[in-house]
Amino acid sequence: MPKAELEKVKSDLEKSYQEFREKKLNLNMARGKPSDPQLALSMPMLDELGSSADFHASSGEDCRNYGMPEGLPELREIFAAMMGVPADHVIIGGNSSLNMMFDTVCCGMTHGFSGCEPWGRQRHLKFLCPSPGYDRHFAVTQYFGFELVTVPMAATGPDMDVVERYAESDSSVKGIWCVPKYQNPTGITFSDETVRRFANLKPAAADFRIFWDNAYCVHDLTGTPDRLLNLWDECKKAGTLENVFFFASTSKITFPGSGVAAMAAGDENKKILRERYSFQTIGPDKLNQLRHLKFLKNLDGVKAQMARHRAIIAPKFQTVLNGFEKNLAGKRIAAWSRPNGGYFISIDVLPGCAKRVVSLCAEAGVKLTGAGATFPYGKDPNDSNIRIAPTFPPVSELEQAVALFCVCVQLAAAEKLLRA
Numbered sequence: 001m002p003k004a005e006l007e008k009v010k011s012d013l014e015k016s017y018q019e020f021r022e023k024k025l026n027l028n029m030a031r032g033k034p035s036d037p038q039l040a041l042s043m044p045m046l047d048e049l050g051s052s053a054d055f056h057a058s059s060g061e062d063c064r065n066y067g068m069p070e071g072l073p074e075l076r077e078i079f080a081a082m083m084g085v086p087a088d089h090v091i092i093g094g095n096s097s098l099n100m101m102f103d104t105v106c107c108g109m110t111h112g113f114s115g116c117e118p119w120g121r122q123r124h125l126k127f128l129c130p131s132p133g134y135d136r137h138f139a140v141t142q143y144f145g146f147e148l149v150t151v152p153m154a155a156t157g158p159d160m161d162v163v164e165r166y167a168e169s170d171s172s173v174k175g176i177w178c179v180p181k182y183q184n185p186t187g188i189t190f191s192d193e194t195v196r197r198f199a200n201l202k203p204a205a206a207d208f209r210i211f212w213d214n215a216y217c218v219h220d221l222t223g224t225p226d227r228l229l230n231l232w233d234e235c236k237k238a239g240t241l242e243n244v245f246f247f248a249s250t251s252k253i254t255f256p257g258s259g260v261a262a263m264a265a266g267d268e269n270k271k272i273l274r275e276r277y278s279f280q281t282i283g284p285d286k287l288n289q290l291r292h293l294k295f296l297k298n299l300d301g302v303k304a305q306m307a308r309h310r311a312i313i314a315p316k317f318q319t320v321l322n323g324f325e326k327n328l329a330g331k332r333i334a335a336w337s338r339p340n341g342g343y344f345i346s347i348d349v350l351p352g353c354a355k356r357v358v359s360l361c362a363e364a365g366v367k368l369t370g371a372g373a374t375f376p377y378g379k380d381p382n383d384s385n386i387r388i389a390p391t392f393p394p395v396s397e398l399e400q401a402v403a404l405f406c407v408c409v410q411l412a413a414a415e416k417l418l419r420a
Contacts, residue, residue, distance in 0.1 A: 025365030032343035132374030148376035157190035187339020199234035241266035323402035
């Protein structure tokens with residue numbers, strides 16, 4: 001655009017922005033939280049265990065008492081089907097898969113894996129972080145003192161040339177975070193080749209571990225969902241099952257704060273973790289497990305529940321995408337994902353503008369995830385990526401938030417271009 005025309009556009013955008021400020025909005029698109037209507041979907045689950053209910057598991061054990069450290073057999077089967085692993089390798093935990101991931105890293109720090117020295121006794125530990133990615137993953141390994149190594153994301157998943165170069169040449173690299181289906185925040189599903197390359201990694205460190213967080217394995221948004229190749233099967237073929245920990249939960253299936261989490265691992269890893277858990281608890285919350293089992297029943301029940309979620313949130317994703325197409329398409333100042341599932345939309349604005357966009361939105365009453373949050377240490381080297389979480393606000397509020405966001409993206413771009 002000629003400078004005079006660009007200045008006119010900037011002036012018009014400033015007027016639009018001021019109009020939004022005068023509305024005194026108070027909207028939140030910062031985190032991927034289910035909305036109230038989504039939470040209402042699981043309210044019948046709270047009635048599954050009345051005072052006259054049968055509290056016994058199929059094995060005959062009383063779920064009100066100690067015991068069954070690996071969880072209810074039928075619920076393990078549901079998680080096994082969701083994760084694509086054998087049920088006898090599943091361990092059910094509390095309400096949080098992030099807690100199980102944290103504890104698994106902690107186990108590596110204090111006791112180690114594969115007969116190696118515990119990570120906590122080794123020097124200069126590194127962990128690979130595909131970025132943009134999930135900030136809470138990165139925060140776990142940062143908490144334990146790992147150096148976080150950024151791995152670029154491609155359309156097929158993490159850049160496997162970079163992953164292989166680090167993992168196969170540097171024994172101080174101890175693992176990698178992965179959200180393989182509808183990745184947070186890009187919505188990418190790893191390609192078959194990417195999954196096979198993970199299965200065939202030959203790490204320099206015997207205690208290198210892939211943290212395979214399949215958080216969105218059943219969270220489809222369209223009638224043509226992505227398909228993820230089964231990593232368990234590929235690792236079994238390659239003889240590398242001990243390289244991987246698998247995780248999932250019902251956090252965005254039932255109640256985020258009162259769901260059920262699970263993990264799976266190969267024989268050796270599972271033995272190490274089961275021993276650790278035996279010192280932590282005499283038995284998990286089996287009443288919550290039983291409540292979930294009675295409500296969901298089986299994998300078909302999970303799919304039916306997710307179809308109800310989809311009916312609520314798919315229009316919200318479409319609202320955001322429609323707003324982007326209407327206001328930003330063709331202007332060469334932003335590019336965004338169009339995910340088939342998951343909880344986020346990732347948008348890249350002009351380099352050097354993400355913080356400004358987030359700040360402008362906040363000043364006008366719309367809270368976004370902080371710019372840089374999707375990168376290790378909260379530092380996006382290009383100051384470009386922003387994670388959009390469409391699920392929590394109602395559509396009417398989302399339309400206002402997206403309209404303001406698009407004004408802020410354009411205004412930040414105009415400011416930068418006029419400074420150039």
